[in-house]
Amino acid sequence: MHGIAIIVPMMHQPSSQPRLSPTSDTKDREKEREKATDDIVTLLAPRLAYFAGVARTEHVTRAAHEMNVPQSTLSRAMVRLEEDLGVDLFARHGRTVSLTPAGRTFLTSVERALAEIERAADEVRADADPTTGKVAFGFLHTMGAETVPGLLHDFRADHPRVRFSLVQNYGEAMIERLRAGELDLCLTSPVPDAPDLVARRLDEQKLRLVVPADHRLATRKRIRLAEAAEETFVTLEPGYGLRRITDALCREAGFKPRIAFEGEEAETLRGLVAAGLGVALLPPPAVARPGVVELTVTAPRAAREIGVAWLEGRPDTPPVAAFKKFLLSRRGNLLPT
DSSP: OOOOOOOOOOOOOOOSSOOOOHHHHHHHHHHHHHHHHHHHHHHHGGGHHHHHHHHHHTBHHHHHHHHTSOHHHHHHHHHHHHHHHTSOOEEEETTEEEEOHHHHHHHHHHHHHHHHHHHHHHHHHHHHOTTTOEEEEEEOGGGTTTHHHHHHHHHHTTOTTOEEEEEEOOHHHHHHHHHTTSOSEEEESSOOOOTTEEEEEEEEEEOEEEEETTSTTTTOSEEEGGGGTTSEEEEEOTTSHHHHHHHHHHHHTTOOOEEEEEESOHHHHHHHHHTTSOBEEEOOOSSOOTTEEEEEEEETTOEEEEEEEEETTOOOOHHHHHHHHHHHHTTTOOSOO
16 A cells, blocks of 8 residues: 655745846846847848848859949958858858858848848838829728728729728727828728827718617607607717717716617617617618617707828828828718718
């Protein structure tokens, strides 16, 4: 029969000696390694194309001629490259050279890096092309069914080959993507006011009180918002521009809305209203939805401003500049009638 070994941990007396923090030491070593890497990349980067040219021709004079640089400049660059790396990349044979094993290994990675740089250069040139370039354009979900397709259709009548990267999101998220460089322009509401942004008001969209078809107010055509003070509301989540507008309009009407459901998309809210789960302040739909009645709000004035925003000081590529000019030309005529 085997016994069970019980291991009792020994109690250590606290040391009076100060202990060095390994975390601090590790961070310092990581910073040193990062700096060393940055330094060597700075030194090597300008010489990589020279190295690839010499490796391809195995002749310094011929490589210098093909790359249109003085032979002396090329020779010095190769010597310094080897010194920086601390290895011989070439074996010299008079006027010709051949790669050492280290040189062949290095060439494989250099060619891959140069190909990636060339691919990236081709991509940014293509995106900036006046005829076939790309526009990264963000817009509200409520603009997606009718407004944006109509705008793109009209713009492409004169710019048929310009490409678009389209992003649907709520206003604050699009502004953050503008600041991150992921969007060129965004169509949003309310029109943002920030020192790092340029924003232009383009149009105004009326908001309606949407009620179920069998609701007590469904026989009305117009309503003062205060008459809905006792109703349950369905709204967009906090952070959405339309939610801020809803809260502000209800406050102006003298009440705080009782909210039963919060969503992320206006048409979902219409579905909730049709199901009898509340009322909502919404812009007009692209297509009329059965099961709801949309009432004109006479007081307070229920509308939202639609504007276009971009980052202050960021240069526009030709296709972005063309689309921006087109949007600004639609001021007062942005939304479908």
